[in-house]
Amino acid sequence: MTHPRISRRGVVASAGGLALGGAAAVFFSPPADASTGPAGAPGKARRPTYRPTYHFSVPDNWKNDPQRPIYVNGEYLYYYLYNADYLNGGPGTAWRLATTRDHVRFRDRGIAIPKSSDGNGDCWSGSVVVDEHGRAGYGDGAIIALVTQAPKGVQAQYLWYSTDGGRKFQAGPTDPVLPNPGVRDFRDPKIIWDADRSHWVLANAEGQRIGFYVSLDLHSWQFAGEYRRTDIGLLECPDLFTMTADDGTQHWVLGVSANGKARGLPATYAYWIGAFDGASFVPDADAPQWLDCGFDFYGAVTYPHHDANGNENPALRHAIGWANFWDYPHNTPSLVTDGYNGDDMITRDVRLLRTGTGYALASSPTAALHDYVTRTHRIGDVRLSGVRDLDVRATAYELSCELEWNPTSPPSNIGFELRRAPHGGGRHVAVGAYLNGPFAYVNRRPTVNPTGGESQSPIDPTTGRLAIRILVDRSSVEYFIDDGRDVHSHRVFPLPADDHIRLFVNDGEATFRALTIRELNVDTPS
Numbered sequence: 343m344t345h346p347r348i349s350r351r352g353v354v355a356s357a358g359g360l361a362l363g364g365a366a367a368v369f370f371s372p373p374a375d376a377s378t379g380p381a382g383a384p385g386k387a388r389r390p391t392y393r394p395t396y397h398f399s400v401p402d403n404w405k406n407d408p409q410r411p412i413y414v415n416g417e418y419l420y421y422y423l424y425n426a427d428y429l430n431g432g433p434g435t436a437w438r439l440a441t442t443r444d445h446v447r448f449r450d451r452g453i454a455i456p457k458s459s460d461g462n463g464d465c466w467s468g469s470v471v472v473d474e475h476g477r478a479g480y481g482d483g484a485i486i487a488l489v490t491q492a493p494k495g496v497q498a499q500y501l502w503y504s505t506d507g508g509r510k511f512q513a514g515p516t517d518p519v520l521p522n523p524g525v526r527d528f529r530d531p532k533i534i535w536d537a538d539r540s541h542w543v544l545a546n547a548e549g550q551r552i553g554f555y556v557s558l559d560l561h562s563w564q565f566a567g568e569y570r571r572t573d574i575g576l577l578e579c580p581d582l583f584t585m586t587a588d589d590g591t592q593h594w595v596l597g598v599s600a601n602g603k604a605r606g607l608p609a610t611y612a613y614w615i616g617a618f619d620g621a622s623f624v625p626d627a628d629a630p631q632w633l634d635c636g637f638d639f640y641g642a643v644t645y646p647h648h649d650a651n652g653n654e655n656p657a658l659r660h661a662i663g664w665a666n667f668w669d670y671p672h673n674t675p676s677l678v679t680d681g682y683n684g685d686d687m688i689t690r691d692v693r694l695l696r697t698g699t700g701y702a703l704a705s706s707p708t709a710a711l712h713d714y715v716t717r718t719h720r721i722g723d724v725r726l727s728g729v730r731d732l733d734v735r736a737t738a739y740e741l742s743c744e745l746e747w748n749p750t751s752p753p754s755n756i757g758f759e760l761r762r763a764p765h766g767g768g769r770h771v772a773v774g775a776y777l778n779g780p781f782a783y784v785n786r787r788p789t790v791n792p793t794g795g796e797s798q799s800p801i802d803p804t805t806g807r808l809a810i811r812i813l814v815d816r817s818s819v820e821y822f823i824d825d826g827r828d829v830h831s832h833r834v835f836p837l838p839a840d841d842h843i844r845l846f847v848n849d850g851e852a853t854f855r856a857l858t859i860r861e862l863n864v865d866t867p868s
Contacts, residue, residue: 390838392676394815395738396714396864397665398440398448398686404428405684406671407467407579407641408662409437410532412508413648414472414485417441419508420662421454421487422684423467429681434464437489439509444710445660445689447864451509455489455502460513462500466490467530467579467641470508471542471560478514478560480505486560487511488519488544490529497528499546501560520544520555520563530579533560539620545580545596552580552598554621567621574612574630575601579641581611582618586656587694587701594618595694595703596625597633599641608797609667610634610831611642615694615701626700633703635799636784636830638818639663639687647691660708661690665818665833666792673792675835676817687820687831688813695825704826707740707813714862715740721857724845727753732843736861737761737836741812741843743857745775749806752777753850760814761789761836762844769840771819771832773812777803782823782830790835799828815862 393399400422409421424438437455440448457464468489476482478501485504490497498518502511522528527549536543536556544555544563551570555563571577581597597613611633614625633642642663646654665685674683690705719734745756757774759767772785780803785796801808801823813820816838821830845854 390679392674392817392835393680393682394685394817396446396711396862397688397815397818398662400424400438400682400684401450402426402429402682403684404435404682405438406435406664406666408643408664408686409467410469410581410643411442411645411660411662412470412472412485413646413652414508416652417443418445418645419470419485420448421470423465424453424684425457426453428683429677434458435466437465437487437511444713445662445708446710446714454504454509455487455511460491460500461516462491462493462513464491466492466497468499469532471533471535473560477558478503485511486533488531488533488560490531491518492529496522497526498522499529499531499544515561519561520546525549527576532580532582534582536620543582543620545582547578547580547598550577552577552596552623554623556620567623569596569623571598571600571630573602573605574598574607575604575609579643581613581642581644582623583644583646583659584656585659585694587696588657589696591696592656593694593701594623596623597642597644600630602630602632608632608635608637610636610639611661611663613703631702631827633661633692633705634663634829634831636797636821636832637786637793637795638665638667638833639829639831640667644692657693659692661692661705663687663831665831670792674817674833675790685817685833687818690826690829695827697827702827705829706822706826707811707820711740711862712860714864715860716863717861719859719861721854721859724854724857725851726845726847726854727851729844729846732845732859734843734859735841736814736843736859737838737841738815738862739813740860740862741810741814741858742860743810744855745808745810745852746855747777747803747806747850747852749804751850752803752806753847753852754778755846755848756852757846758812759788759842759844759846760812760819761834761840762842763837763840764842767842767844769836770842770844771834771836773819773821773830774846775801775803775808777801782808782821782828784819784821784830784832786819786832786834789840790837792833792835797830797832799823799830 436457499520501514612630616625759770763769
């Protein structure tokens with residue numbers, strides 16, 4: 343996908359800054375309850391920060407698209423687009439590498455593919471594979487990257503290779519291995535090994551179609567077929583894989599980053615369950631499903647889970663998405679408070695479930711997140727009509743419970759005011775279930791945010807229950823509903839002192855069953 347080309351002046355003067363204007367003071371002065379600083383430094387106020395406590399964030403400057411991680415020598419290699427010159431107004435992206443063993447704690451490994459270093463421009467999105475049998479000619483086990491570059495503005499796919507385990511890449515042929523046939527949009531190649539047909543398959547984003555290509559050596563690609571969509575905007579960052587469902591059946595999944603806003607749909611990761619014959623993809627149903635219903639889960643990738651012996655689990659994948667969107671990419675206070683712009687939403691565990699109407703992907707926060715709980719507050723069952731303010735004060739945590747109500751006389755609205763301001767609660771993020779809708783929702787309008795709005799997904803109030811998990815961090819809220827088929831991911835910028843939690847039930851009564859809050863910190867695992 344495309345990359346940012348904006349000056350520092352453009353960041354400061356952008357129209358989107360209006361959404362943050364109400365919080366401008368927090369960028370330049372500490373909150374009223376700021377600490378006096380570390381021992382030996384009396385009088386030094388603690389500088390506010392929007393860097394996440396337990397989500398991935400770039401060390402400095404800018405990040406956008408995740409690249410699908412691969413598993414090598416007991417760890418996952420996670421590449422992403424990075425611009426070291428962003429704060430100075432410089433354009434272009436490189437590939438930066440981080441590694442992880444548990445999908446929560448990441449270790450920065452620096453630049454893997456420098457930008458504008460081979461005469462073909464900077465590096466956009468692509469994908470990496472392990473060439474176990476040396477089919478590309480760089481030796482057994484070489485790591486091959488196909489990357490979009492656009493010399494003279496013409497997008498095409500170029501080959502890079504690594505012989506040191508993926509730490510550093512060298513440019514392959516000067517010419518593209520998949521040249522542009524004369525179209526504007528031709529990018530984001532995603533490679534998989536098709537074991538049924540014993541060749542590589544490449545899915546390429548080409549405007550309103552995904553093109554499929556095949557190769558034996560990763561150099562010579564032949565067009566095989568396509569999948570077209572004209573109803574969800576520009577297609578980017580394709581994804582193609584097989585999964586074993588919870589009933590033991592195997593299915594193909596095609597995913598894309600897309601924009602369904604014109605139809606009242608999300609602009610996140612759309613996907614279809616279906617069949618792929620090596621040339622064409624046939625969905626089980628025409629309408630896309632969405633891995634996220636919120637506003638900030640773009641450029642997402644999925645990747646297979648590996649057990650301790652390095653074997654893939656066909657029933658479990660992980661997903662990671664960029665915590666931002668192209669309508670407001672530069673609209674964040676972290677530019678001023680922390681000198682960077684680029685976070686991801688939490689890594690998810692993804693499974694394929696059989697439903698009453700077919701199959702669907704279901705997400706949950708990755709299991710290892712429980713290893714980073716620093717404190718647990720077991721509130722228990724809370725029966726409520728009206729409001730209740732909890733004694734817990736926190737800015738980075740997981741909240742879980744089951745909402746229960748009488749389906750014959752349901753309340754109109756049940757939920758939470760999270761990251762609530764300490765005096766009056768005018769600022770907060772509202773998360774809950776509007777049973778008169780009926781829909782689950784995240785409303786970020788009452789707090790500082792990149793642009794206003796409320797996301798919604800349908801629920802059935804006749805069940806009388808809704809299991810929920812909510813992840814809250816310094817600059818994000820993620821709402822996982824029931825089995826995880828619906829998730830809402832949002833970028834938000836509460837003031838640092840906004841750490842209160844309120845429960846509410848309007849026009850009736852409900853119970854917050856087994857309400858639990860687990861504080862999280864990636865720097866201090868339990």
